[in-house]
Amino acid sequence: MKKGLIFLLFFLTACEEVYAPAPPKFGELNFSEIGPNSARIRAELSQIGDQNISEHGFVISEDSSAQLGTNASKLGTLNKTQPVPIEITSVMSGLKANTTYYASAYAVINSQTVFSPIASFKTSNILQPGIRTDEATNIKHDAATLNGAVTTKGTNAVSEYGFVWATAENPTTASTLKHSIKSGINNYPTTFNFNAGSLSPNTTYHYRAYVISNGVTSYGVNKTFKTQSVSQPGINTGNVSNIGTSTARLEGTISSAGSYPITERGVVWGTSANPTTSNSKSSLSGNVTNFPHTFGMDLSGLNINTTYYYRAYVISNGVTSYGENKSFKTLEASQPGITTGNASNIGNTNVRLEGTITKGGTYPITERGIVWATSANPTTSNSKSSLSGNVTSFPHTFGMDINGLQMNTTYHYRAYVISNGITTYGENKTFTTTNQVLPIIRTIEAKAGNNTATLFGSIDTKGSHNITEYGMVYGTSPNPTTANSKKEITGNVNNFPHSYSVEITGLNAGSTYHYRAYVIMNGVVAYGDSKSFTTSVSNPQVVTNAASNIGSLTATANARISSQGSFPITEMGIVWATTTNPTTANSKVSKSGSGISYPHDYSFNLSGLTSNTTYYYRAYVISNGQTHYGNTVSFKTDPFVIIVATSVSTSSSYTNLQASGIRASGTVNKGSANIVQIGFLYINNLTGTFNNATATKVIAPLPANMGNSYTFTGTILAPCNGSSSFRAYAIDDKGNTSYGNVVTITRTGCVN
Structure with missing residues (x-):
């Protein structure tokens, strides 16, 4: 576009020109960062003037002839004192793509506008991104x-590809x-x-990559591909392993994927060739993504010796x-292998016999053990010792400790195993029990306490075999054995006679026990004489302490149990009477002794007592059905308050429709008590007995100084x-209430 010459500045002319000013001077223009719509211009101001x-x-x-166009940049003022050279630069924007522009630097001074020599540059063309x-x-x-791929950047940003x-x-x-x-x-x-x-199988498709920049769509070359035909996964039948009488492991391999996901895989079998999924099968569900994929199935419940x-x-x-x-064929049934082991630890009445299951059979093992008798080839109908349950690891050796045999006797024995109801025996072997001499054992004496006893015994001579255990057996019946309670000492004894003692704890007090010394040699128990002892009994220790909080009608009785004694305390309490040494047949209060530790302090509040009276009381406990008392302590209740209602009078005035009252008076003789409340109780139109609990209360004021005797009054609302x-009533500071006599009046001649 051509632009005309536009002048931005008019020169002022002086009336008289004195001298020619020195103008600014510019160096050569340089252009950089040239794009389709912008460019940067640089120049050097070598002289300000x-x-x-x-x-x-x-x-x-x-226009190359234009000295000053409308497209100008303004960089501001410069002081003539500023040092030079000064570099000036500006980015010119809003340009046309692929267009030649002419540029000049300028400076405005008072007298004129000074321009640099004109230089030109050309904006770049708009490029589309490479695709x-x-x-x-x-x-x-x-x-x-x-x-x-978007291979190269275009002039403008990418908006979509x-x-x-x-x-x-x-x-x-x-x-x-x-x-x-849609992104940059x-x-x-x-x-x-x-x-x-969602493509169609076995179909040729055309495709292109594309990119959009500045609203322009660019495409890559047209290419093609063809989708595959639908195919099924490849499947191979694997080998069979772990063949048993009713079991086998079958394998298969999926060699390649098909066109669609796999939903199920497995193995089918039958007694005819080429079985299908309508025959017996074992399956796995779900897709498979890695190939080849081998899977195995463990079959069970097959028939013996079957193809x-x-x-x-x-x-x-x-x-x-x-x-x-x-195809494969299941195995025939077989029995486990069994051998009879050697005898060891042969004693007078005992022996250890062993057997070994050398291999498993077709079916699980249900029982194994040893049979023995005094004749050859014993069976499970003779004496036996057995273990139940299956065995899975072979060879499997087991041993049985046999007791209760006859001394100096030859026995025949065999190991056996039972599987699927069939009993298989090992070879017949023999052993002979030995003769034995038992040690001599004596029961000596006992030293008993409440719940403990020390028992003494002696092994006087050695037997034919080593001693493995000795001690004391005890119980509440004569001739106790090791099946009863016992206190044992383990190990052999080398020196004889050998005296020993054992401490027995946890005995019941006051009980008779029978005991015997014993010794075990070669599995045989020998006993000394049966003797007895009786444990001692200790009684509970209970002390009656002084009474406290003594009133005219109540008092607190205090006690302490310092020890429980031999038996648990089932009950504890206080008994009292007006005579000395009261018992549980007199007045008493009590509580359970369960869950209490000792020493134990306890108290009971005694009520319903008579004022100004001497009482005797004792602490007591019940243990093992016996009642034990503490010492007797006495106290005397305080004198009690006496209140008497002495006179009544009606009030002097009343009005219609207003109930009037009567004036009542009472007298209290307080003695040594401290009175905290006085007043009256009343019941209108009483039928039956006067009940203090249901009566209406009128409280009278207390004087500052009551004295020993005080008369007081109160107004009682009475029906016309x-x-x-x-x-009248009075209450002392200990909560005791005293009542006067009951007075009844009838109001007549009044108007409601």
């Missing part, structure tokens, strides 16, 4: 991965088969891909594919032409 510069910058124009369509990968029957595909050549973004990425790109080249799905045919199979998209037909019963 002798006048201040009011504005400076650059002007550009499409490339790459080969498709991962091609399947219904999907393929499309690949592409992606793929288009169709069954026709050169698809565009108008196609419904499209994948777009910072790095070039940028590769991208997309997994196009079976089997095939591996796989199901995909509802279609079942089979591997080759193979009806009766009112009342009595």
